[in-house]
Structures are given as C-alpha cells and as structure tokens.
Amino acid sequence: MNHTWVIHIDGDAFFASVEAANNPRLRGKPIVTGHERGIATAMSYQAKALGVTRGMPMFQIRKLFPQVIIAKSDYDSYELYSKRMINIVRRHVSEVHEYSIDECFGIVLTDKLEKLQEIGKIIKKEIRSELYITVTIGIALTRVLAKVASKWHKPDGLTIITTETADEFLMRTQIGAIWGIGRQGTIALRDDDIQTAYDLKSLPRELIYTNYHKRVREIWHELNGQKVERDTDHTHSKSIIRSRSFPQTNNKEIVFAELSNNLEIACKRARSVGLKPRSVYLFLKSTDYRYIRAEISLIDPTYAPSLIIPHLRKYFIDIFEPELSYKSTGVTLASFVPDHIGLQDLFGQMTNTTDHEHLFDTIDQISDKFGNNAIHLASSMNSKTRSGSFSPKPLCIPFLGVAI
DNA sequence: TCTGGGGTCCTAGGACCC
DNA sequence: TCTGGGGTCCTAGGACCC
Numbered sequence: 465m466n467h468t469w470v471i472h473i474d475g476d477a478f479f480a481s482v483e484a485a486n487n488p489r490l491r492g493k494p495i496v497t498g499h500e501r502g503i504a505t506a507m508s509y510q511a512k513a514l515g516v517t518r519g520m521p522m523f524q525i526r527k528l529f530p531q532v533i534i535a536k537s538d539y540d541s542y543e544l545y546s547k548r549m550i551n552i553v554r555r556h557v558s559e560v561h562e563y564s565i566d567e568c569f570g571i572v573l574t575d576k577l578e579k580l581q582e583i584g585k586i587i588k589k590e591i592r593s594e595l596y597i598t599v600t601i602g603i604a605l606t607r608v609l610a611k612v613a614s615k616w617h618k619p620d621g622l623t624i625i626t627t628e629t630a631d632e633f634l635m636r637t638q639i640g641a642i643w644g645i646g647r648q649g650t651i652a653l654r655d656d657d658i659q660t661a662y663d664l665k666s667l668p669r670e671l672i673y674t675n676y677h678k679r680v681r682e683i684w685h686e687l688n689g690q691k692v693e694r695d696t697d698h699t700h701s702k703s704i705i706r707s708r709s710f711p712q713t714n715n716k717e718i719v720f721a722e723l724s725n726n727l728e729i730a731c732k733r734a735r736s737v738g739l740k741p742r743s744v745y746l747f748l749k750s751t752d753y754r755y756i757r758a759e760i761s762l763i764d765p766t767y768a769p770s771l772i773i774p775h776l777r778k779y780f781i782d783i784f785e786p787e788l789s790y791k792s793t794g795v796t797l798a799s800f801v802p803d804h805i806g807l808q809d810l811f812g813q814m815t816n817t818t819d820h821e822h823l824f825d826t827i828d829q830i831s832d833k834f835g836n837n838a839i840h841l842a843s844s845m846n847s848k849t850r851s852g853s854f855s856p857k858p859l860c861i862p863f864l865g866v867a868i
Numbered sequence: 869t870c871t872g873g874g875g876t877c878c879t880a881g882g883a884c885c886c
Numbered sequence: 887t888c889t890g891g892g893g894t895c896c897t898a899g900g901a902c903c904c
Contacts, residue, residue, distance in 0.1 A: 503871070519871055564875090564904050646902045678878070679901085694877095705874055755899090794873095 468691070469580060471570040472602040472610035473553055473587065475546075476619035478566035479506035482545045483535045485596035490533060496525060499536035509619055542566075545595060552590050556583050562699050569607055577624065584622045604630075608686035611643040612661065627689055634662035634687060644683050653680075661687060701737070706730035707794025712751050714789045718847075719748065720780055724769075725847035726795040727776060731769040734797050735821075735828060738804065740765035741797035744772055746779060749792040756783045765801045768820035773843055 475481065479497045484490040494514055498505030504520045514529050525532050546565045554560050557570030572583055584601045591599050602614025604625040612633055613623040625633050640650035642661050656675075658664050664680075665687040672684045682692040706726040713719065723746060734741060742765045747757040758779040766772065776795075803821075 501872075505872090519869095521871090566904080644902070648901060701875075703875070707873070709872075757898090759897095 466573050466575050467605060469572045469574065469603055469605060470607050470610040470691075471553075471557060471572055471580075471584065471587075472607065472614045473549070473568050473570065474600045474602070474614045474618075475549065475566035476598045476600055477506060477508050477512070478545075478597070479537065479542055480508035480511070480535075481597040482541050483538070484508065485545070486538075486541055488596075490535075491596075494529065494532045495535060496522075496532055497535050497537050498522070499534050501537075505537060545597065548595055549591055549597075549599070552594065553587055555590070556587055569610065572603075577626070580624055581622070584624070588620070588622065605689045606686040606691050608643055608683055609633075609689070612637055612641075615641065630687075630689065631662055631665075634665055635660055637661040639664055642683060642687075644679055649680070701739075702800070703796050703798040704730050704733050704739075704741075705794060705796045706733070707747075707792060709749075709792035712789045712791045714786060716784055716786065719784065719790050719793060720777065721844055721847040723748075723776065723780060723793040723795065724773060724841055725844040726793060727772060728769045728841055728844055730795050730797050731767045731772070731824070732828065734767040734800075735803075735824060738802060739797075739800035740767050740803050742799035742801060743797070744776070745796040745798065746776060746783075747794050747796075748783065748790055749794075750785075750788040751791050752788070754788065756785070758783050765799075766821065767797075767803070768824050769841060770823075771820050773841065777843075 480495045483495055483497060484493070492510065493508070494511035494516070495508040496504045496506070496511050496516055499522065502522050504511075504516055504518055504522070504525060507516045507518070511529075511532055514532065516525055516529060516532060522534060525534065542565055550560055550562060550568050553568060553570050557572050559571040561569045563569060572580060574580060580603050584603060588599060588601060591597060598620040600614050600618045600621040602610045602612065602616065602621075602623050602625070604610040604613050605627065609625050609630065613625045614621070616623040616633070637660060639645055639653050639658055639661060640647075642664070645653070653664065658667070664684060667684065669684075672681055676684075682694070685692050706729045708722060708726060710718075710722055727744075727746075742762055744760040744762065745757060746760070747755060749755055760772070760775045760779055762772070762775075764771075
C-alpha cells in the first residue's frame with residue numbers, strides 16, 4: 465500500500481548561501497548578511513562556527529572576527545533562488561507547498577524507502593549543481609515529523625522518519641523544538657511534566673482533547689503520524705504589512721511622513737503581486753507601548769497610494785495624540801481583490817481608480833530602472849527611514865513631489 | 869534576552885440581535 | 887423594563903514562525 469509522504473526542503477543558511485552562490489569568491493568563507501541593518505540576519509556555517517549569532521551587531525562582529533565578510537541583504541536574489549529551488553523540487557514530487565522563502569513541502573506517493581531516499585538525493589544533487597547551494601531534507605508521514613527530520617542533521621542532511629523509527633527520534637526531541645510549540649507552549653507543557661516530543665505523542669487522546677487547545681491537538685495527531693490538513697501554501701498572501709520604527713518623536717508631520725512612506729512601499733508590493741486591498745489598517749506605536757490603530761474601508765479597492773493618502777490623513781488626524789511620543793508606524797493592506805478583475809459600479813462604468821494606477825505602473829518602471837523610491841509621494845518627504853534616502857541630487861518633478 | 873520586521877492563525881470577549 | 891439564554895459577528899491581542 466502506498467503512503468503519502470511529506471518531504472521538507474530547507475535551505476541551509478539560505479541568505480548567506482545565496483551570497484556565496486552569486487559570488488564564487490565568497491564560497492567556503494564566513495559570511496554574514498544584514499549590513500544595511502547593522503545586525504546579523506543570516507550567517508554561513510563558517511561564520512556560525514566562529515561564534516557569530518543572529519542579531520549580533522556588526523561593529524562587534526568586525527571587532528571580534530575581522531575575517532568575516534559582511535554583505536548587505538539582497539532580497540531580489542533570495543526570491544529568485546527561492547523560486548529556482550522550488551522549481552527543482554517540483555520536478556520530483558507531485559505537489560509543492562511553498563512555506564517561506566527558504567522552505568517548502570512536497571508530497572511523494574510510495575511505499576518504498578529506497579524510492580524516498582533516491583528522491584531526496586536527486587533533489588539535493590540538482591539544487592547543488594544548478595544553484596550552488598545546499599539544502600537539508602526531512603521526510604516523514606506528516607509535516608511536523610518531516611520538520612523533526614530536517615532538523616536532525618544540518619547542513620546538507622537527509623533524514624527519513626518512519627513509523628518504526630519515530631519514537632527514537634521523538635524521545636530525543638525536546639517539546640520546545642517541535643514546530644508550532646513556542647515559549648509559552650513549552651512552559652505550559654512542562655508544567656504538565658511533558659518534556660519530550662515522545663511524552664506529548666504518548667498522551668491518551670481523551671486527555672489531549674479535554675486539556676489542550678487546537679494547536680496542541682493538531683501537533684499530537686501529526687506526531688502520531690496522522691496528517692492534519694492545513695493551508696501551508698503561502699503563495700497568495702492575505703495581508704501585506706509594512707512598518708518601520710524610527711527615533712522617537714511627537715512631531716505630527718514626521719510621524720505622518722513615516723506612515724505615508726509605509727503605505728507607498730506596501731502599495732508597491734501589492735502592485736507587484738497584482739492584488740488590490742479593500743481594507744487598509746494603520747497603526748502607531750508610542751514609546752510607552754501604546755498601540756493605536758484605525759481601519760479604512762476602500763469603496764474601490766486600489767493599490768495607488770495617492771488615492772489612499774486622503775483617507776490615511778483623515779484617520780491619522782483622528783488617532784494622533786499630540787501628548788504622546790511615537791517610535792513606529794505601520795500599514796497593513798488586506799482583503800485583496802485580484803487586479804485582473806475589473807470592478808464595475810451599478811451603471812456598468814469602470815471605477816475611476818485606473819488613471820492613478822497607470823501612473824504608478826510608470827513609477828514602478830522608473831524605480832526598477834533608477835532604484836527603489838527614486839520617486840515618492842510628497843507626503844513621504846519627511847520620512848527618515850525611506851530606503852534610498854542616501855541617494856544624491858534631488859530632482860523636482862511637477863505634481864509628483866520630489867525624486868531623489 | 870532583546871533587537872526588528874513580515875506574516876498566519878486562534879481565542880476571548882464585546883456588541884448586537886432574537 | 888428586567889431577566890435570561892443563545893447565537894453570530896467582529897475585533898484586539900496573543901502565540902508562533904521565518
């Protein structure tokens with residue numbers, strides 16, 4: 465009888481590996497990415513071996529490990545490699561679920577362990593020879609178990625967990641290491657004297673159903689080899705968030721500029737995936753951790769920020785409290801409508817958002833050529849966090865604001 | 869342990885209605 | 887008008903992941 469196996473593919477030190485793949489001189493060297501943020505976002509295994517950790521400040525890395533190569537993040541490349549990696553996986557499995565930029569799940573139907581081994585090996589081989597990066601693969605009957613397997617031997621590993629071998633693996637896996645159980649969950653389960661994945665797996669069903677929430681119940685099933693269907697395909701995002709923190713201020717114009725800038729960038733992303741939001745959420749975070757938000761419902765969904773700005777300003781004025789000091793703002797776009805669906809009003813007229821949207825198509829082309837945010841809304845001018853704000857030579861363009 | 873940002877999903881609790 | 891119960895819908899916020 466054939467079983468449906470889950471194969472989990474996980475890029476090793478993904479961002480750092482892509483840097484090395486793009487630049488052969490970096491291969492085998494200690495690399496850290498995140499130069500633009502001043503802290504390490506990803507490290508190659510060589511850098512990890514030296515003792516570099518996630519979040520470590522760059523100045524410290526430079527001082528302690530002068531041999532480390534510091535690169536700035538190149539998300540366009542990471543996206544590209546991610547797509548290529550998924551395409552290779554797609555050649556060998558019947559179904560692929562994209563999970564994150566460096567991970568995906570595939571489905572394989574077979575009852576032969578050798579076959580699984582073979583598929584795992586060929587995927588690894590093709591990714592290595594075509595992309596110059598390595599991946600770690602975990603195979604098991606469920607996603608949770610496949611994640612246990614891929615954590616087992618990193619980097620460049622291939623581990624299969626079968627029904628027969630599952631208990632050995634689970635006895636040696638701390639509950640906190642299980643996918644879906646975080647800090648709070650670990651505390652709660654430890655209180656019940658559940659220390660390992662095996663302890664959780666072995667609990668009687670009645671106990672799981674009377675004492676625990678949905679998430680733990682689902683994990684319990686998956687540890688027992690029973691698949692829980694859940695949407696892991698994040699190909700179509702349900703929301704686009706853009707937020708940034710900045711040096712604290714109570715200056716209304718500056719805070720609004722940050723908000724406006726976030727809106728512009730979120731809209732650009734929405735345009736790139738062809739999704740128009742119906743809902744726009746804005747939030748302000750104050751230095752005393754107050755979280756103030758508002759929701760805008762758009763009558764005509766649009767990803768032209770110029771059409772949203774007037775609403776944004778109105779709601780912003782409502783929620784802005786001048787006596788507070790702020791450190792962050794953000795914008796969330798949600799309730800998307802695909803942009804190939806033309807919205808018509810009651811009289812069959814196309815809605816009048818299209819002029820603005822065409823304008824932003826053009827702006828997107830200009831930014832592709834001259835860099836992100838070569839052009840931006842005048843309302844974002846005061847934003848300190850605008851990417852590209854270090855570009856030279858301001859250039860005035862009538863009606864649009866200023867391009868830098 | 870926190871930093872920092874981009875996401876998804878679930879739950880508790882309030883509002884509202886019958 | 888109050889009491890009570892039940893259902894639904896929405897939102898804020900928590901938890902988790904990468």
